[in-house]
Amino acid sequence: MSKIALQLAASDCVASVLADVQQGDVVAVQRHDGSVQQVAAQAHIPFGHKIALEDVRSGAAILKYGVPIGCATQTITTGQHVHVHNVRGIMGGCSANESAAQEVAAPPAPRYDVVALQAWVERVSLASGFSQSAAHDMAEALMDAESSGVATHGLRRLAPYLQRVASGAVNAGATPHVSGAAALLSIDGHNAPGVHVIRVAADAVAQRAQHLGASVGLVRHSNHAGALGWAANRIARQGMVALVLSNGPALIAPPGSTVPFLSNSPIAIAAPLGADATFLLDMATSTVSRDRVRQAAEKNAQIPLGWALDASGTPTSDAVAAMAGSMLPIGGPARGFALILGLELLSGVLPGALTDILVPSKDKGSIQPEGIGHFILAVDPAHLNDREAFIQRLQQLEQRLVGQSGSGGGPTPRLPGRRRQQLREQAQQQGLVIASATLQTLTQIARDTGCPLPAAREVSS
Amino acid sequence: MKPLFKGLHGFRRADGTLGLRNRVIVLAAADNVNPLARAIAAAVPGSTFIPATFGRGQLGADLEVTLRTQANLACHPNVYGALIVSFEPASSERIAERTKGPGRRVHELSLLQAGGHAAALASGTATVSRMVEHAASQKAEPMSASELVIGLECGGSDATSGLVSNPAVGLVSDVLIAAGATTVYSEPVELIGCEPMLDARSSPDVSAAIRQSIARYRQIALDAGVDLVGINPTADNLAGGLTTIEEKSMGALAKTGTAPIQGVLEYGARPAHPGLWLMDAPAGAVENLTALSAGGCHAILFSSGSVNPSGSAVAPTLKVCANPLSCRSMAEHIDVDLSAVLLGQASMDWAKEELLINLDTVLKGGDTKADILGYTETRISRFGLSV
Numbered sequence: 016m017s018k019i020a021l022q023l024a025a026s027d028c029v030a031s032v033l034a035d036v037q038q039g040d041v042v043a044v045q046r047h048d049g050s051v052q053q054v055a056a057q058a059h060i061p062f063g064h065k066i067a068l069e070d071v072r073s074g075a076a077i078l079k080y081g082v083p084i085g086c087a088t089q090t091i092t093t094g095q096h097v098h099v100h101n102v103r104g105i106m107g108g109c110s111a112n113e114s115a116a117q118e119v120a121a122p123p124a125p126r127y128d129v130v131a132l133q134a135w136v137e138r139v140s141l142a143s144g145f146s147q148s149a150a151h152d153m154a155e156a157l158m159d160a161e162s163s164g165v166a167t168h169g170l171r172r173l174a175p176y177l178q179r180v181a182s183g184a185v186n187a188g189a190t191p192h193v194s195g196a197a198a199l200l201s202i203d204g205h206n207a208p209g210v211h212v213i214r215v216a217a218d219a220v221a222q223r224a225q226h227l228g229a230s231v232g233l234v235r236h237s238n239h240a241g242a243l244g245w246a247a248n249r250i251a252r253q254g255m256v257a258l259v260l261s262n263g264p265a266l267i268a269p270p271g272s273t274v275p276f277l278s279n280s281p282i283a284i285a286a287p288l289g290a291d292a293t294f295l296l297d298m299a300t301s302t303v304s305r306d307r308v309r310q311a312a313e314k315n316a317q318i319p320l321g322w323a324l325d326a327s328g329t330p331t332s333d334a335v336a337a338m339a340g341s342m343l344p345i346g347g348p349a350r351g352f353a354l355i356l357g358l359e360l361l362s363g364v365l366p367g368a369l370t371d372i373l374v375p376s377k378d379k380g381s382i383q384p385e386g387i388g389h390f391i392l393a394v395d396p397a398h399l400n401d402r403e404a405f406i407q408r409l410q411q412l413e414q415r416l417v418g419q420s421g422s423g424g425g426p427t428p429r430l431p432g433r434r435r436q437q438l439r440e441q442a443q444q445q446g447l448v449i450a451s452a453t454l455q456t457l458t459q460i461a462r463d464t465g466c467p468l469p470a471a472r473e474v475s476s
Numbered sequence: 477m478k479p480l481f482k483g484l485h486g487f488r489r490a491d492g493t494l495g496l497r498n499r500v501i502v503l504a505a506a507d508n509v510n511p512l513a514r515a516i517a518a519a520v521p522g523s524t525f526i527p528a529t530f531g532r533g534q535l536g537a538d539l540e541v542t543l544r545t546q547a548n549l550a551c552h553p554n555v556y557g558a559l560i561v562s563f564e565p566a567s568s569e570r571i572a573e574r575t576k577g578p579g580r581r582v583h584e585l586s587l588l589q590a591g592g593h594a595a596a597l598a599s600g601t602a603t604v605s606r607m608v609e610h611a612a613s614q615k616a617e618p619m620s621a622s623e624l625v626i627g628l629e630c631g632g633s634d635a636t637s638g639l640v641s642n643p644a645v646g647l648v649s650d651v652l653i654a655a656g657a658t659t660v661y662s663e664p665v666e667l668i669g670c671e672p673m674l675d676a677r678s679s680p681d682v683s684a685a686i687r688q689s690i691a692r693y694r695q696i697a698l699d700a701g702v703d704l705v706g707i708n709p710t711a712d713n714l715a716g717g718l719t720t721i722e723e724k725s726m727g728a729l730a731k732t733g734t735a736p737i738q739g740v741l742e743y744g745a746r747p748a749h750p751g752l753w754l755m756d757a758p759a760g761a762v763e764n765l766t767a768l769s770a771g772g773c774h775a776i777l778f779s780s781g782s783v784n785p786s787g788s789a790v791a792p793t794l795k796v797c798a799n800p801l802s803c804r805s806m807a808e809h810i811d812v813d814l815s816a817v818l819l820g821q822a823s824m825d826w827a828k829e830e831l832l833i834n835l836d837t838v839l840k841g842g843d844t845k846a847d848i849l850g851y852t853e854t855r856i857s858r859f860g861l862s863v
Contacts, residue, residue: 019820021639023730031639031717033818045823063635064717077719080643080730082673084723097719104720106669106705317671320703330698332691332705 024081125471126446149211162442167306209240228398233366243283244297251285273328295432486619490579495553506531538860545744547574557581622656627768627776634781638727640798646733665693744770787846
């Protein structure tokens with residue numbers, strides 16, 4: 016008897032199998048319109064589970080009952096098993112509605128050339144009073160994040176960064192000052208743009224580590240420095256291992272309290288991985304980035320419980336209430352908060368930067384300099400004649416990790432950084448699609464600064 | 477086109493509604509007179525005992541829900557008449573008062589006034605047997621499908637519920653709505669994640685009320701230390717092929733078909749006009765069936781996978797199942813066996829027709845498995861603590 020599957024609505028891209036299906040079985044899908052579609056199963060699919068009836072690209076909505084029940088976290092091809100390993104729920108953080116809407120909007124989104132956009136950001140920054148090197152850093156840091164799929168720290172940030180400069184809170188023309196004769200460096204940011212401060216500091220630390228085997232830079236009088244992975248990666252690309260920390264304005268309350276005290280301090284660890292590749296861990300220590308809550312609040316959308324607390328300290332799914340409350344740390348309220356205290360010690364207290372509630376919050380409209388700090392460590396294994404062997408050990412670890420794939424039916428595990436690198440290369444080749452809300456603010460900036468946006472390029476995809 | 481449920485008849489009530497049955501109920505106003513009400517119903521074949529769970533020490537909104545539900549059960553369309561049994565007259569009066577508007581046959585009996593059990597039993601038995609006698613002589617009159625109110629329920633759900641039995645109930649709901657009838661579904665807690673789909677089927681006001689109701693049940697769980705979003709889908713659900721909470725909830729929502737949602741009903745309240753309604757009631761089967769019954773449902777379509785045996789005491793409750801194993805092992809509890817769809821031997825269109833044929837039989841007087849086995853229970857939900 017042939018295996019049968021049921022499509023529950025005409026638009027569904029999945030059907031539920033009514034018997035255990037083995038890889039290679041041809042499944043007779045009873046389509047909602049009464050027709051039958053033959054689909055060869057690409058995997059074992061247990062009774063009641065879903066089989067893909069068509070190819071679904073990564074990020075697109077999975078329709079069942081004619082509505083999005085989630086979105087694909089990777090490309091799914093016809094006949095594949097559709098389950099938690101390649102689907103994320105809407106409350107679980109995917110935005111399938113948007114994906115579905117995008118699919119309806121027929122014309123393909125315009126793509127922009129990464130190099131042209133980067134040159135434009137640099138011109139805009141120069142026109143806004145940035146020094147030549149600060150403008151260069153701003154452009155490189157934002158485009159690095161944007162093309163690595165970290166849009167929260169990409170071009171979206173340009174407008175708020177320029178506003179901070181325009182309000183006088185950040186000194187766009189300032190030059191950071193590096194001092195210290197040995198392995199330990201002190202860097203005074205002089206309230207320059209954070210991306211510029213952290214780049215100057217990271218380069219100084221990298222150079223010193225190359226001479227001495229290791230170096231630490233303690234940075235103060237800095238500002239929001241974008242995605243720390245950009246600075247950490249600069250060090251890793253020179254063959255060294257990097258640890259970069261930063262503090263920031265208070266977003267996370269101590270356990271049992273309702274008033275935020277510490278930032279969701281980001282942490283980046285990077286290392287060379289052979290050829291052009293790097294290992295790159297880059298994350299904030301809140302359960303999700305603050306920007307995802309902000310984006311939900313702007314759309315008046317709900318967020319999953321467990322992301323944030325409202326102003327009364329109650330877990331909330333209301334993004335607007337969450338913006339007025341506090342974020343939840345990774346690892347649970349007590350351990351997570353203790354971890355961030357440790358990071359605050361290294362990135363704020365040790366450099367002598369402003370810390371905890373003393374950091375003025377730009378979210379609350381402050382136009383004071385943030386005065387925050389960073390901690391940068393570089394270790395050069397070449398000083399123990401170990402760089403190549405280190406890279407090899409890391410690659411072997413990666414092979415063992417990938418070799419475990421399939422044990423739980425989930426996606427292939429990979430080292431952090433691999434996906435970003437893939438996206439970066441893709442963006443360089445195919446151009447970048449920019450979110451429409453971001454594109455609007457960029458258009459406004461282009462008008463204000465008299466620097467016209469580069470034209471979208473024709474890309475055959 | 478042949479009219480839906482051709483030849484349907486109902487018993488006309490003073491409030492204008494038509495009932496499919498002519499039940500006489502003995503309703504206990506409070507838990508302290510359950511023994512008396514039970515004894516009267518046992519003494520008069522053809523009468524139905526409706527127990528009270530509490531009825532004393534209740535306050536505010538909690539008391540109001542209990543009284544409304546009791547009154548709405550006493551003047552349910554399927555009920556010819558009711559005897560409300562109480563300890564002291566005041567506790568039956570406050571229920572009877574709420575039935576005055578609809579102008580129904582409601583009698584009261586106080587254990588205290590009658591002077592003890594023996595006298596009260598004699599008096600109550602006489603009243604109830606008279607009502608049963610009169611009920612038997614009432615002529616039924618033709619009834620249109622548009623006058624029907626049908627409840628939509630699911631419980632004991634498994635993977636087959638979301639695939640076949642709930643969608644089949646949804647197809648029937650669409651048929652009923654197209655015929656001008658009313659359907660009522662419930663269990664807002666099972667709709668978490670469906671909010672955008674519900675928005676698309678309701679006006680902004682209704683959509684806000686639905687969201688509020690879903691959020692309230694989620695909050696009740698949070699207050700008890702359980703995040704329903706965090707624990708859903710459960711390990712069982714995941715093994716059964718449910719990938720996201722949206723998918724799980726859509727499986728439950730599938731029993732409502734595609735009709736627009738008219739509004740959110742309070743627990744046990746009656747819909748104001750035809751169409752599909754959501755009732756704000758907890759998901760446990762017995763308390764949920766009680767709420768749907770008080771809401772005036774003539775009959776209830778109850779979709780189940782691993783089979784929940786419960787039925788309503790006043791609204792015949794059909795068990796609909798598509799799980800081939802359950803349909804074999806629990807056959808004596810199942811009214812509509814849709815497992816042929818799951819075995820690939822029949823279509824969803826067949827399932828819809830099968831369900832309509834079985835519903836037709838029950839609407840015209842046929843007993844359901846829950847009626848035959850006596851799995852008819854009544855419990856009114858609590859919305860506050862006793863004092």
